[in-house]
């Protein structure tokens with residue numbers, strides 16, 4: 362038996378001999394699969410159809426904000442409802458409001474201005490009512506969507522309003 366033949370054999374299994382080339386082919390195949398997954402998944406997410414995105418968004422019906430009941434009156438907390446920026450506002454009179462924080466004009470994220478008691482969009486100056494999400498001024502064509510709010514001893518639960526479940 363020649364030395365060259367011995368060099369090509371790296372181990373002996375119960376079913377026979379494995380060649381170095383076979384091992385390298387298997388390793389490269391595995392690495393290729395991992396590489397395809399790492400590249401492919403973000404591309405799939407980017408290309409996901411709007412229908413699939415809407416279904417995923419609709420699957421989330423409630424978000425629990427642990428310890429949010431401690432939010433000081435006159436302040437707001439930003440959070441995500443599914444993937445949408447949203448805000449919880451604790452008003453000075455003790456009432457609570459939760460709204461989407463996505464401007465209905467061109468989709469910028471809006472912010473609560475405690476000193477002016479309004480929600481403002483910095484992109485084009487849209488202003489919303491912080492208690493209702495209604496339009497006050499500027500270009501936004503529709504109000505911000507409101508969520509239902511339940512305050513407990515340990516959290517604030519924000520959920521879709523019943524008419525949105527259909």
Ligand code: FES
Nearest residue numbers: 464466467482487
């Ligand atoms: S995107 Fe908000 S006012 Fe234009």
